[in-house]
Amino acid sequence: MKFKLVIPFLALVFSNNVGAQDISVQVLSAVEKDKVISNAEVMIQRNGESSAKSLTNNQGRTTINSGFPDDSNTLLIIKKDNYSSLVVKCPCNDMTYALSPYMKNLDGMRIVLNWGKNPYDLDSHLTFPGNHIYFQHQKGASSNLDVDDTDSYGPETITIENKRFGETYHYFVHDFSNKDNLSSNKLSASGAKVFVYVGQSLVKTYYIPKNKTGNVWNLFKINENGEIVDINNVISKTTQDIGINYADNDREEEVYVSNEDKKRALQLNRKGDQAYQNKDVDAALEFYKQAIEYYPTFGQAYGNLGLMYIKKGYKAEAIYANRKAITYASGNSINTTKASAYYNIAKIFENENDFEEALNYYKLAKELKENTVYDNAIIRVRNKIAQ
Template identity: 50%
Template sequence: MGLLRVASAMSLCALAFAVQAEQLPIEVLSAVVKDQKIADAEVLLQRNGAQNVVGRTNAQGQVTLTSEAADGADNLLIIKKPGYSNLVVKCPCKGMTYAISPVMENLDGLRVVLTWGQTPSDLDSHMIFPGNNIYFNSKTGTDAELDVDDTDSYGPETITLQKKHYGESYVYAVHDFSNRTNTGSTALSESQAKVFVYMGQSLVRTYYVPTNRTGNLWTVFRMTGSGDFQDINTFTGVLVEAKDVLNEVKPLLNDSVAVDAVVVSSAVQGDAKKLNLKGEAAYQAGNLDQAIDYFRQAIELDNSFGKAYGNLGLAYQKAGNTAESIWANRKAIALASGPTAATVRAGSYYNIARIYEAAGQFADALRHYQLAKEQKANPVYDKAIERVQNR
């Protein structure tokens, strides 16, 4: 019995050590140059808001982090490198390839990066907008291009919009090319696919493929003609070749076609409000990075939380992240409701106009000053319109 106890104790110790010594291999690539390894990127593993372990990629873009429960679902993986937007992703992360995006300069630019696991081997990105279907067989379009195409697992696949055109809608979808003839496939849902959306200097949205779904087409999001970013996140089974994915999602280019809102429980709404309050406190204390992080967490929980978007827009603008501020203000406009809706919309349009004017994009500035005036009369808007018209 004594030997059994000793053996059991040794087994428990061995198990504890195994948990403590879990290794997490990570590879970091460029999102815009195929197979380019990113050396000297800082890779952090964070658990429950506390930094756990840090490493740096070698010349091959690889690093292995060692930590207790390194690949646990409560961990965040954070990748940083000067000149690139920070990448933040929820684990599990083991054996995955991650691609980081160079900072974008254009106020109306957008970059979408798709990564996934070992199977299926070929997932395809599609960015569809009037007259365009950007994908592997049509790599360039109106101010848009497929930077990187991948056909042998993991990704990345990257589409960059150099400029989103006001008044035009855009829909992004992922097609399982490997299983294009199997409408009942679960491979896409099981692929661990992630879609990262970048604007300016920042990662602004992350989508994780829904699990326990059947279908080979994942329609991820829409940007309306006015720039409102709308989550779709639907699965369908389609029997089409890649070029015909366009026809499957084309109806969504009509902004009058409604997108179902994500239902958020009252408990989750409460958590989002708490995070928003923390963000407001951080903003008042002058800690903009922390404020932005809290506001982003709030909208990740509740994507219909207009006040958090408005706060995020202000924080981004004060931090000098102007492209991101435009995005957040557009969402605040779309979500504005109730007796203060016109005031919120007018203020957000005005904030956007000021950013465009400062950047010398006077036509865009004038449009948004006029939109502000349409919402609410204000002599400040009149003076701004006159100022821009006289340039």
């Protein structure tokens, strides 16, 4: 009898570790070419369970015996003082990741591209009026290509020091290794990921769509009012067409969210509200982030997240979250919601003595909703500008 009871237990233990493997990574700086990051803390997490932590060595490398399979249900987490924490879905083994130093500018953004061994050369591109930032033109108006990589893995990094109000920005990735092959699927199979940072935080991660044909990954635009519009598709372009208007391929990404995931998001949003009422801002912030993970177009959760960022003093992140709340605003009170978010953004700029930018956003709020608060704010900042 004892023998019969032990066998199923052993089988269960064995099955829980099927597919488990060591995961080796290298950590570099996102803004200094080939600079390794030593003593970065690396951890693997799956279903809320975490592996032992490991520190990178003098070559920026570490190997973790995580006990978990290296698949999309496993997360890699990298932390280092004065750098934004990185969280990414695996597969991660033999990959290189880059950490972004904290950004100081209120309306800046850093965009970091990483990929696998093949193709060898993927290029980051950023276009906006009068500017095209890429390997042949690395500096532009308040924007630059910090790191260019031509031998696999990345990073390739573009930093926008200050976004210019009223101008549209467009970010995309070109498969330079297959620039002449419009029917290539190598880009889609590259395992490419793009990490977007504002302030001290990683605010968005894009994963290359799989099983697609094309040599350009068309990721997102930033519209005239600063709102990020996700596109996230793979298209084909000749070298001569790179950087030319992609209007036909710029449809906003359609995100499917199941009713079950929407229900989970609503529950998490309510938990965030309760945590905030209990004055636990950190817990509330995490609940709102989790709600957005389940429901990426949940405008109300973004608005709540923006408030928590303000409470934490994360002003750049608060601007980002309010812009997403504007993008995904819906329902009968859509104009009120958007106007309120524009007002929140304007108030941040005003408190930082950027009165011109504050005026721009107070005006946007007033265009959507008549309110004496907006009128008074416009008068106030105009007086400050005139002083």
